[in-house]
Amino acid sequence: MGLKKIFPIIFLLITCSLVGIIYIQINWIVTMNENKKEELKHHMADAVRSVASSLTAQRKATPSFKSFPLKPGGVFRPSDPFLMEMMRIPPVTQTYTEPEINNRLRKAFNSQGLKNARFEFSVFSNVGSSMDASFNLPELRSDNFIAELKDTINNYGFVTQLLAPEDTDPNSILPDEGIVVVVHDFKGLVQGEMRSMIASAIFFTLMIIAAFYVTVSALLRQKKLSEIKNDFINNMTHEFKTPLATISLAVDALRNEKVVQDREKSGYFTGIIKEENKRMNKQVETILQASLLDRQEQQLNLKSLHAHNIIKEALENVRLQLEGKGGSSELQLNAKSDLIEADEVHLMNVITNLIDNAIKYSKDNLLIRISTHSTTRNLVIRIEDNGIGMTKETQRRIFEKFYRAHTGNLHNVKGFGLGLSYVKTIVEAHQGRVKVESTVGKGTAFTLEFPLKKLTPVHEVIHGSNRQPSP
Numbered sequence: 038m039g040l041k042k043i044f045p046i047i048f049l050l051i052t053c054s055l056v057g058i059i060y061i062q063i064n065w066i067v068t069m070n071e072n073k074k075e076e077l078k079h080h081m082a083d084a085v086r087s088v089a090s091s092l093t094a095q096r097k098a099t100p101s102f103k104s105f106p107l108k109p110g111g112v113f114r115p116s117d118p119f120l121m122e123m124m125r126i127p128p129v130t131q132t133y134t135e136p137e138i139n140n141r142l143r144k145a146f147n148s149q150g151l152k153n154a155r156f157e158f159s160v161f162s163n164v165g166s167s168m169d170a171s172f173n174l175p176e177l178r179s180d181n182f183i184a185e186l187k188d189t190i191n192n193y194g195f196v197t198q199l200l201a202p203e204d205t206d207p208n209s210i211l212p213d214e215g216i217v218v219v220v221h222d223f224k225g226l227v228q229g230e231m232r233s234m235i236a237s238a239i240f241f242t243l244m245i246i247a248a249f250y251v252t253v254s255a256l257l258r259q260k261k262l263s264e265i266k267n268d269f270i271n272n273m274t275h276e277f278k279t280p281l282a283t284i285s286l287a288v289d290a291l292r293n294e295k296v297v298q299d300r301e302k303s304g305y306f307t308g309i310i311k312e313e314n315k316r317m318n319k320q321v322e323t324i325l326q327a328s329l330l331d332r333q334e335q336q337l338n339l340k341s342l343h344a345h346n347i348i349k350e351a352l353e354n355v356r357l358q359l360e361g362k363g364g365s366s367e368l369q370l371n372a373k374s375d376l377i378e379a380d381e382v383h384l385m386n387v388i389t390n391l392i393d394n395a396i397k398y399s400k401d402n403l404l405i406r407i408s409t410h411s412t413t414r415n416l417v418i419r420i421e422d423n424g425i426g427m428t429k430e431t432q433r434r435i436f437e438k439f440y441r442a443h444t445g446n447l448h449n450v451k452g453f454g455l456g457l458s459y460v461k462t463i464v465e466a467h468q469g470r471v472k473v474e475s476t477v478g479k480g481t482a483f484t485l486e487f488p489l490k491k492l493t494p495v496h497e498v499i500h501g502s503n504r505q506p507s508p
Contacts, residue, residue, distance in 0.1 A: 341378060
């Protein structure tokens, strides 16, 4: 199955898997949130009950009625004021202070793993009449209890009755008391407890999304490389097919006895074979050169040279090709300084390639304008044409290796799509920059920037006197 057919299937499977994982993660977080709520409520209840138990532990010290002497006749009269007072267990509100109860609650919450929980509390009497109300007239409470009690949306409250220990004398008079604890921002507390788990879930989900992105990008890149490979093979076939066919025809002609006996015709066909052979060698050299540049094995032979001379020579090299298309050129070499450190051969190839591209992708009345100017640090070379121009998509990809602008189904533009990739590599190897501006139907402009050679005052005088005037 080809990559084009299998790619949509892979993309669909990965997308479904990713959506499923995210859905499961969301459900897991929701379920975990509910479980964490119940867990925290359970811990709070245990903490409050433990405090309630400790607050009533003092009631064990209450003397038993059996220790009191009986009146004559062995009859105990509970109406006796003194004995009634002795029989009454002191209420918690009279036994402890607010800071003491707060400290006990804090220790109990900490022991239950609720160190971050903030709370308010109240110890109240008349449990039966107050537990389902707003706890009227509490006898002992923290400062912000009433305010926090009213916020039933964000806060959570727990109520328990203060019961006497099991070994308390059943005849004792027990105060009717209870304790209510209100925890601040219960939702925030739950989320705080889940923060690390949620962060982990989000992190690993993002990792999966990143892996999905990398996988899809790799597949798209592979698909793109496959298309480039096919285009390259097709281009190479076209580039080699023509000279091979020409050579074959020339060889057949040389076998003809009339041609063999005619030195002029023999020389003509021999010249054709030689030219086509040179053309094929040039194509092979282009491919090998691209391979060297890709491996960064190309060595530059840098030396001081005047860029204006290179531009003139490059333009002269394509003069016949330009005139054959009915085009013209215009030079505006206005740079005050054009001395740069560059490889002469590669710089010549760069300028030639750009001019050659302008000729290839041209229309009628082609005009190529080459201008230069210099800044304090750089030499700027601008090569403009009024050709067919490029789309935004083509401009984004024009410097990619093997990429060629589409001009229709006809193979009317020769080449492997290596020229502009070569230009960009060589310019950057010279510590320069290249950019393109283009409008469809109006033309294209390439701008090259090269660092100027730094000169001493003596060198500036020498080079200035030797510089050739610009036309």
